[in-house]
Amino acid sequence: MDAVVIESLEPLIAELRSRGFAVVGPVVRDGAIRFEEIASAGRLARGVTDDQEPGRYRLRETGDEMIFSFAASPDSAKRYTQPPRQALFRMRGERIEEAEEEAPRIALLGVRACDLAAIGVQDRVFLGGRHPDPAYRLRREALLLVAVNCAVPGGTCFCVSMGTGPRVTAGHDIALTELAAPHRFVVEIGSERGEEIVRALPRAPASARDQADAEEVSRTAAGRMGRQVETEGIQERLSAHDSPRWQQVGARCLTCANCTMVCPTCFCTTVEDSTSLADGTAERVERWDSCFTLGFSEVNGTPVRGSNPGRYRQWLTHKFSTWIDQFGMSGCVGCGRCITWCPVGIDVTEELANLP
Amino acid sequence: MDEQAPRLAVWKFASCDGCQLTLLDCEDELLSVAARLEIAYFLEASSAPGPGPYDLSLVEGSITTPEDLERIRHVRRVSRRLVTIGACATAGGVQALRDFAGVKEFASVVYARPDYIATLDRSTPISAHVPVDFELRGCPIDRRQLLEVISAFLAGRRPVVPAHSVCVECKARGNVCVMVAHGTPCLGPVTQAGCGALCPSFNRGCYGCFGPMESPNAAGLNHWLRGLGMSTPELVRIYRTYHATTEPFQRAAEEAEEHG
Numbered sequence: 001m002d003a004v005v006i007e008s009l010e011p012l013i014a015e016l017r018s019r020g021f022a023v024v025g026p027v028v029r030d031g032a033i034r035f036e037e038i039a040s041a042g043r044l045a046r047g048v049t050d051d052q053e054p055g056r057y058r059l060r061e062t063g064d065e066m067i068f069s070f071a072a073s074p075d076s077a078k079r080y081t082q083p084p085r086q087a088l089f090r091m092r093g094e095r096i097e098e099a100e101e102e103a104p105r106i107a108l109l110g111v112r113a114c115d116l117a118a119i120g121v122q123d124r125v126f127l128g129g130r131h132p133d134p135a136y137r138l139r140r141e142a143l144l145l146v147a148v149n150c151a152v153p154g155g156t157c158f159c160v161s162m163g164t165g166p167r168v169t170a171g172h173d174i175a176l177t178e179l180a181a182p183h184r185f186v187v188e189i190g191s192e193r194g195e196e197i198v199r200a201l202p203r204a205p206a207s208a209r210d211q212a213d214a215e216e217v218s219r220t221a222a223g224r225m226g227r228q229v230e231t232e233g234i235q236e237r238l239s240a241h242d243s244p245r246w247q248q249v250g251a252r253c254l255t256c257a258n259c260t261m262v263c264p265t266c267f268c269t270t271v272e273d274s275t276s277l278a279d280g281t282a283e284r285v286e287r288w289d290s291c292f293t294l295g296f297s298e299v300n301g302t303p304v305r306g307s308n309p310g311r312y313r314q315w316l317t318h319k320f321s322t323w324i325d326q327f328g329m330s331g332c333v334g335c336g337r338c339i340t341w342c343p344v345g346i347d348v349t350e351e352l353a354n355l356p
Numbered sequence: 357m358d359e360q361a362p363r364l365a366v367w368k369f370a371s372c373d374g375c376q377l378t379l380l381d382c383e384d385e386l387l388s389v390a391a392r393l394e395i396a397y398f399l400e401a402s403s404a405p406g407p408g409p410y411d412l413s414l415v416e417g418s419i420t421t422p423e424d425l426e427r428i429r430h431v432r433r434v435s436r437r438l439v440t441i442g443a444c445a446t447a448g449g450v451q452a453l454r455d456f457a458g459v460k461e462f463a464s465v466v467y468a469r470p471d472y473i474a475t476l477d478r479s480t481p482i483s484a485h486v487p488v489d490f491e492l493r494g495c496p497i498d499r500r501q502l503l504e505v506i507s508a509f510l511a512g513r514r515p516v517v518p519a520h521s522v523c524v525e526c527k528a529r530g531n532v533c534v535m536v537a538h539g540t541p542c543l544g545p546v547t548q549a550g551c552g553a554l555c556p557s558f559n560r561g562c563y564g565c566f567g568p569m570e571s572p573n574a575a576g577l578n579h580w581l582r583g584l585g586m587s588t589p590e591l592v593r594i595y596r597t598y599h600a601t602t603e604p605f606q607r608a609a610e611e612a613e614e615h616g
């Protein structure tokens with residue numbers, strides 16, 4: 001199906017909802033763009049953009065009618081593909097009850113090319129190995145992805161360097177490009193499921209001008225990356241385990257784990273067991289963990305990576321180098337969240353550039 | 357309740373009673389606790405104290421008087437397991453601010469007859485005087501964590517009380533970082549989790565009431581907090597509140613003074 005143009009998102013949202021999807025899209029809340037369930041397009045963010053720099057995020061009103069004029073939100077798709085906390089099983093005496101796997105149908109509206117790349121990384125991690133995760137598969141299959149081509153990259157974005165954006169090329173069901181004057185959306189199809197939905201919408205064929213305008217959005221965005229990373233020879237550079245740079249960044253790093261929490265590909269978890277006072281049942285839950293906690297590398301009561309520089313080096317080296325050895329792809333998609341949401345503004349692109 | 361139920365005691369030293377109250381606040385779970393444990397000594401709940409020994413003693417408050425010094429030894433003697441609850445019992449509490457000045461001068465300002473006051477020069481945690489089996493942080497403690505400690509005691513296992521930063525809980529809860537998005541100073545990155553990121557959930561910065569996390573880098577945080585507009589006296593004050601004499605926060609306040 002060729003690209004089409006729609007004038008409003010309202011019919012799309014209504015169509016998704018009628019098919020049983022909870023539509024989760026960008027709204028303004030707590031001074032940030034957050035992803036939450038919406039019932040109509042009126043709830044979507046409008047006329048706001050974000051200023052992002054290391055350790056700083058602010059919304060700014062633009063006064064225009066554009067909906068998607070912002071870069072990465074603090075929320076990534078990870079919250080839906082891999083929830084922060086999930087029950088694994090419950091034990092009553094000798095009897096084990098596996099947790100019922102729930103996978104509500106969710107349509108994520110407004111994910112970007114970097115987010116799709118991150119989901120691709122997670123797919124490789126959770127489904128690509130010898131032990132695919134059935135709960136992840138359920139959640140993943142229940143997820144419908146309505147992507148948006150980035151128009152206004154943030155000050156900490158570097159998807160061009162990582163080869164993941166800004167234009168959506170794969171992993172989406174539907175891709176939108178928002179255009180101004182007149183306000184409209186060019187719609188491209190990424191899957192059969194997406195096509196079925198678009199066929200149900202009031203639409204017009206995309207003109208040559210619509211398509212040219214949409215391409216121009218991505219071309220302009222590609223030229224406005226706030227950051228860049230030289231990926232050539234990155235594994236060799238990260239093998240400099242004794243560089244004094246690790247001590248310097250280790251002195252700044254708070255080991256608070258924010259970078260790993262906001263990273264859309266960081267997937268590490270731990271398990272916690274609890275026992276109920278009421279009826280003696282025991283429960284095991286899985287929750288987000290981080291290589292920045294001491295418990296993460298605890299062996300026989302002692303952390304293997306006890307020092308701050310050691311833990312920062314582990315994270316950066318895994319993300320940009322050993323991830324490639326492990327999964328055949330980089331662990332970084334260039335969304336810049338770890339830079340913006342580091343409470344002391346540590347910039348991975350700067351750290352990488354300063355390695356020998 | 358069976359005859360052999362473990363016996364619980366709750367003790368108070370220098371404190372505000374808020375942590376003991378957390379046990380009574382376990383409304384939905386209180387009957388389960390009472391069914392599994394004999395609440396033998398808990399003056400805040402019952403004026404009929406049962407005799408020791410006790411299987412589990414929860415101790416609130418810091419040691420501030422000569423009489424306390426004697427009583428905490430008694431508590432230890434009659435307790436199989438001793439768990440401190442809250443910032444006072446674990447770190448000396450806000451009353452440890454006396455350590456930074458002369459307690460005699462304070463007494464002369466506060467009391468009409470300071471000569472009636474028998475007090476020690478310093479406010480010290482329980483662990484400075486007797487062996488402690490587990491220390492539960494917070495001002496006040498968190499209800500879920502208290503239930504976890506009691507459950508773990510009953511099951512004979514290690515309590516799940518992670519020592520990582522508040523940020524881990526804050527992000528899992530789905531909060532926006534108040535420091536990054538609002539410019540609000542926050543001690544979350546250097547403070548131990550356990551509260552469920554309570555203050556940031558209400559768009560306020562963390563005040564550090566759970567004390568230092570496992571690997572705090574307060575010097576790194578201070579540099580950034582100054583950039584957000586905190587002055588030296590403000591930095592010193594925020595570290596010298598609940599855990600003023602806990603080593604990493606004590607050092608953080610000193611570091612702030614040195615670079616002020």
